[in-house]
Amino acid sequence: MTAVRPGMTEQAGGGPKRVLRLAGITKRFGPLLANDAISLDLHEGEVLALLGENGAGKTTLMNILFGHYMADEGYVEAFGRRLAPASPKAALAAGIGMVHQHFTLADNLSVLDNVVVGTESLWRPWSDRGAGRRRLLELGTRFGLKVDPDAQVASLSVGERQRVEILKALYRDARILILDEPTAVLTPQESAGLFETLRRLTADGLAVVFISHKMHEVFSASDTVAVLRGGRLVATRRTAETDRAELAELMVGRAVKPPTSAPMAAGEPVLALSGVTVRSEDGRALLDRLDLTILRHQVIGIAGVSGNGQAALAELVSGLVAPESGTVTLLNAPVEGADPAGMVRRGVARIPEDRHATGLVGGMAVWENLIAERYRDPAFSRFGVLRRGVARRHAEEVIRAFDVRGAGPDTRTQLLSGGNMQKLILGRTLAHGPHLILASQPTRGLDIGAVSYVHGRLLEARAAGAGVLLISEDLDEILALSDMLAVIHHGRLTPLMPRESVSIQQLGLLMAGQWEGVLDGAPHGARETVS
Amino acid sequence: MAEIFDLLVSAAFWTATLRIATPYILGTLGELVCERAGVLNLGIEGIMTLGAMAGWMAVYQGADLWTGVAVAALCGGLLGLLHAGLTVPLGLSQHVAGIGVTLLGTSLSYFVYRLVLPQASTPPTIEPFQPLPIPGLSDIPVLGPALFSQTALTYLALLLVGLVAYVLYRTPVGLALRMVGENPAAAEAQGLSVTGLRVGAVVAGSALMGLAGSFLTLSAFNAFFFNMVNGRGWICIALVVFASWQPGKALLGALLFAAFDAFQLRLQQITGGVLPYQLFLMLPYLLSILALVLMSRRAAYPRALMIPYRKGER
Numbered sequence: 001m002t003a004v005r006p007g008m009t010e011q012a013g014g015g016p017k018r019v020l021r022l023a024g025i026t027k028r029f030g031p032l033l034a035n036d037a038i039s040l041d042l043h044e045g046e047v048l049a050l051l052g053e054n055g056a057g058k059t060t061l062m063n064i065l066f067g068h069y070m071a072d073e074g075y076v077e078a079f080g081r082r083l084a085p086a087s088p089k090a091a092l093a094a095g096i097g098m099v100h101q102h103f104t105l106a107d108n109l110s111v112l113d114n115v116v117v118g119t120e121s122l123w124r125p126w127s128d129r130g131a132g133r134r135r136l137l138e139l140g141t142r143f144g145l146k147v148d149p150d151a152q153v154a155s156l157s158v159g160e161r162q163r164v165e166i167l168k169a170l171y172r173d174a175r176i177l178i179l180d181e182p183t184a185v186l187t188p189q190e191s192a193g194l195f196e197t198l199r200r201l202t203a204d205g206l207a208v209v210f211i212s213h214k215m216h217e218v219f220s221a222s223d224t225v226a227v228l229r230g231g232r233l234v235a236t237r238r239t240a241e242t243d244r245a246e247l248a249e250l251m252v253g254r255a256v257k258p259p260t261s262a263p264m265a266a267g268e269p270v271l272a273l274s275g276v277t278v279r280s281e282d283g284r285a286l287l288d289r290l291d292l293t294i295l296r297h298q299v300i301g302i303a304g305v306s307g308n309g310q311a312a313l314a315e316l317v318s319g320l321v322a323p324e325s326g327t328v329t330l331l332n333a334p335v336e337g338a339d340p341a342g343m344v345r346r347g348v349a350r351i352p353e354d355r356h357a358t359g360l361v362g363g364m365a366v367w368e369n370l371i372a373e374r375y376r377d378p379a380f381s382r383f384g385v386l387r388r389g390v391a392r393r394h395a396e397e398v399i400r401a402f403d404v405r406g407a408g409p410d411t412r413t414q415l416l417s418g419g420n421m422q423k424l425i426l427g428r429t430l431a432h433g434p435h436l437i438l439a440s441q442p443t444r445g446l447d448i449g450a451v452s453y454v455h456g457r458l459l460e461a462r463a464a465g466a467g468v469l470l471i472s473e474d475l476d477e478i479l480a481l482s483d484m485l486a487v488i489h490h491g492r493l494t495p496l497m498p499r500e501s502v503s504i505q506q507l508g509l510l511m512a513g514q515w516e517g518v519l520d521g522a523p524h525g526a527r528e529t530v531s
Numbered sequence: 532m533a534e535i536f537d538l539l540v541s542a543a544f545w546t547a548t549l550r551i552a553t554p555y556i557l558g559t560l561g562e563l564v565c566e567r568a569g570v571l572n573l574g575i576e577g578i579m580t581l582g583a584m585a586g587w588m589a590v591y592q593g594a595d596l597w598t599g600v601a602v603a604a605l606c607g608g609l610l611g612l613l614h615a616g617l618t619v620p621l622g623l624s625q626h627v628a629g630i631g632v633t634l635l636g637t638s639l640s641y642f643v644y645r646l647v648l649p650q651a652s653t654p655p656t657i658e659p660f661q662p663l664p665i666p667g668l669s670d671i672p673v674l675g676p677a678l679f680s681q682t683a684l685t686y687l688a689l690l691l692v693g694l695v696a697y698v699l700y701r702t703p704v705g706l707a708l709r710m711v712g713e714n715p716a717a718a719e720a721q722g723l724s725v726t727g728l729r730v731g732a733v734v735a736g737s738a739l740m741g742l743a744g745s746f747l748t749l750s751a752f753n754a755f756f757f758n759m760v761n762g763r764g765w766i767c768i769a770l771v772v773f774a775s776w777q778p779g780k781a782l783l784g785a786l787l788f789a790a791f792d793a794f795q796l797r798l799q800q801i802t803g804g805v806l807p808y809q810l811f812l813m814l815p816y817l818l819s820i821l822a823l824v825l826m827s828r829r830a831a832y833p834r835a836l837m838i839p840y841r842k843g844e845r
Binding site for chain 2: 066088089092093098100104105106107108109113114116117118119120121122123124125126127168
């Protein structure tokens, strides 16, 4: 039981007041039962973590609560009153605020515009910007959410944008805050800042629901945890009375054992970057004199906050851009110019960052996507005509070997779940025994089961002799898989460091650009051991 | 050379510029309002044609001039409602729907005109708006006749530039409108009705386009001809891009284009047939392409422009 915090009203029955009640929420999408009679309570000052794998129904449930979807059965009650179904307006009026996983902000408008839009009567002849600004600044000071009201949202960092989202809800007097995967895009320090904000909010009597599939967040921020699996509420626990193993088992429905990376002697170099600089069209250095060598049997992890040059590094290694200066060497032969097809032929396997945008063509069949990188290979086409039978059989093999669920060779790819799409990409790239694997955010948005599958496959490829370049914003992933790791910040890369030699706190500082003091402990000697 | 200089400082040149600019100002404002809310309105050409025909027809049938203007705006709004209905709640392609609206508006205008006046070989005329000199101000040399002895619709167009800018940037409804053009999901999450705002913006913008059309038949000329709008609507679409979706710059763009047009007309007279006149007709379009290239490379377009919004989808 959480201690009753100051500022809370107590009910006659003792304990904090119930502010929100979900009663028997059921939601079907066609044959799929997304939410199955879910009932939940939320109390004043409580932080409830909603934990579950992708497709467990977390986001659906929160979208019903906020009025984006209409529940088939059941109802939502806030502060003792039933909400009109499927009306975000009713939810807002009842004091419910939602921070979506994909922020709902307009980039070209100012912070103040984004916060006040819709809060005034539409037909007022003028907007009271002075009052809006004062209230925004006052809320910012009170809850430690500092932002410049006049800044364009486009110029803000991800952490700042999230603050704007929270301020939007507070500005409308939200007493219940729903956060959908709030830390997915934050550095460890920003996450710590967010949790600090949540503590201030709950001390003020707000109630918070946050959706997550990361264990450590549940333990560092929640009072209560509700676990969803396959649309059902399988358990509700006091956070203090449970542990990681129990929650993982509740989430997946069976015991999960993450694959472990066994130490392995590294082999010869597969990829060497030396003094590589890549510039954007307007002349900014996206990669600034980068040195990096990847050996066989080695996973190199690149950590960093998104937008610090990871995309440029991935494009360089996939052959989409050529460096302005410096050399790229693949298997002891230099790489000249930009030639993505050539990189594939020379044994570079690519797992792109965004599987929807650059990984797969959603409207095309599975077999077509599987040969997309090598349809000109004589195995798949002869005299300029595709060998569809061969390609379909190949697709069947990959589907079987990589356990892609719910797909046949002719299934349209966009009908697959994120995890199965990723398996398809793994199948396409790993089926041909690559020398180098470029894995950009390989498990973003995947659930625990799929994550351990992808990790297992990457480690298998490493054991088979591939070098793996793992670019990820997920530190848990970097620390679980990498033999050596480095941090990228503003296009510059730290020297490689053995995984055991750095702590999460140090990585956080490096990711924020504070290299002095942290790197002194891991001098350039670390680099000499590999290059 | 001296002749060109004389031309550029003559009151007649600037008076013509402002007169030519008026339909562009109104049409560009209308398109800008639609696009700020995230809806491209390629129906503009047809809406202007219908506005020109309907406004003129109302006056020809005995209504007074301002009633004619109101009829033009109303007809524009109705075609706008059709375009909005197709593109907002139904989420159809804005390009295809817009071209459909243009074809419908244009042919409907010709059809109605022929239906009412089956025999007319020379277009019948009405008594159009007369210049309305503002006492005192119109006596200022050059500036006076150019700015202050225009017809009422030109003054209205200039007032509307300020009004549209004020509504967009200073009122809650203007902010809401810009928000649905930037990120409709964000607007929805703030409890706003994306459908209502977008439909409203397209109807209001199309009413402005109807006004633009009526200027042609009720002020610039006194009759309705086939092919009267003659691509002015398409120029307005380019001017919106030129203006980076800002009303003040839209005024500037319209004036600039009109100045090129007035300039080429006079240049034809000055050079007196040495060069083929088609070359001069081309000039404003060439210059506006050049200006477009220079001005709009970094334009911050409304992010949700041309993207239909369907509730519950990402």
